Amino acid sequence: MSKINVMVNGLPGNMGKIISSSIARDDRFQLLDASLTGPGIPDKAVEVEGISVNLALPEDHENALKAALEKYGSYIIVDYSHPSAVNPNAELYCKVGIPFVMGTTGGDRPALIQTVENSGIAAVIAPNMAKQIVGFQAMMEYAAKTFPGLFEGYTLTLVESHQQGKADTSGTAKAMVSYFNKMGVPFETDEIVQIRDPEQQKNDLGVPEEYLGGHGWHTYTLVSPDKTVKFSFTHNVNGRDIYRGGTADAVVYLSKKVAAGEKGRVFSMIEVMQGI
Numbered sequence: 001m002s003k004i005n006v007m008v009n010g011l012p013g014n015m016g017k018i019i020s021s022s023i024a025r026d027d028r029f030q031l032l033d034a035s036l037t038g039p040g041i042p043d044k045a046v047e048v049e050g051i052s053v054n055l056a057l058p059e060d061h062e063n064a065l066k067a068a069l070e071k072y073g074s075y076i077i078v079d080y081s082h083p084s085a086v087n088p089n090a091e092l093y094c095k096v097g098i099p100f101v102m103g104t105t106g107g108d109r110p111a112l113i114q115t116v117e118n119s120g121i122a123a124v125i126a127p128n129m130a131k132q133i134v135g136f137q138a139m140m141e142y143a144a145k146t147f148p149g150l151f152e153g154y155t156l157t158l159v160e161s162h163q164q165g166k167a168d169t170s171g172t173a174k175a176m177v178s179y180f181n182k183m184g185v186p187f188e189t190d191e192i193v194q195i196r197d198p199e200q201q202k203n204d205l206g207v208p209e210e211y212l213g214g215h216g217w218h219t220y221t222l223v224s225p226d227k228t229v230k231f232s233f234t235h236n237v238n239g240r241d242i243y244r245g246g247t248a249d250a251v252v253y254l255s256k257k258v259a260a261g262e263k264g265r266v267f268s269m270i271e272v273m274q275g276i
């Protein structure tokens, strides 16, 4: 079976490094020797598992995508870049005609979906590629659909902790808010409590020292109107390894959808995991 060509954008960032390495080591995929990077990156190339990956600055992004088409023919993009890049990168992918997996959070999410739906390509878009967290999301989606208003009158607190350099509020947390809203809890994403102070993370939360630079901790707490009942849901991720498997599954899934002729379609990670 021929390999799936994959361009990982967002090198030399945290996720760009870990995902490109994972793709390069997986014999289902061929990592492309080019990656779109950000304006602040001085390096011309980075080495990934023995592959010298050329880094294209924003002014060269379109040329880099087209050059990769010339060199590799078809390929799929995995984007783990920056919230500010979500919409412009997606617009460029759609303009050049490259299907993509968008792991980057933030940006204008309704506009992101509209861009793909108005295009001739397909995409997988998900704020969290960890399959177990996607499974939890699916449970929340089921509860919200099956028992709307379930937590009417309850109050929600949502606390998320990430590494100090994280550019945005947790996209995972924002996605979960919509399920609680459907279950009768009025809550706005600007009420999400973000913890970014390493000392607080280490001393108060108990984030292990070695993961202060890369973790994603989320706790959702619901308390009844008379305060006699409390529900708490927590998912704490240390490091970034957990995102590898879901990202690979999303690439394989999208490749099959492209081969089936899907155009103008956005797929979620729940659909990827259901294989539908």
Ligand SMILES: NC(=O)C1=CN([C@@H]2O[C@H](COP(=O)(O)OP(=O)(O)OC[C@H]3O[C@@H](n4cnc5c(N)ncnc54)[C@H](OP(=O)(O)O)[C@@H]3O)[C@@H](O)[C@H]2O)C=CC1
Binding pocket: 009, 010, 011, 012, 013, 014, 015, 016, 036, 037, 038, 039, 040, 041, 058, 080, 081, 082, 083, 084, 085, 089, 102, 103, 104, 105, 106, 126, 127, 128, 129, 130, 171, 243
């Ligand atoms: N879906 C999921 O499961 C997960 C999603 N994420 C998300 O992935 C994103 C990246 O996270 P992380 O790797 O930690 O962030 P980093 O800041 O470590 O890396 C981001 C990289 O992208 C570069 N960049 C900036 N603008 C562009 C652009 N227009 N095109 C390509 N690259 C660009 C940055 O360059 P510069 O330094 O110049 O800005 C930087 O090198 C975040 O949105 C995060 O929330 C993270 C983990 C899991």
Ligand SMILES: O=C(O)C1=N[C@H](C(=O)O)C[C@H](O)C1
Binding pocket: 105, 127, 128, 162, 163, 166, 169, 170, 171, 172, 173, 214, 215, 216, 217
């Ligand atoms: O920036 C991160 O690290 C993560 N970002 C994603 C998000 O914003 O939800 C997923 C995970 O929490 C890690």
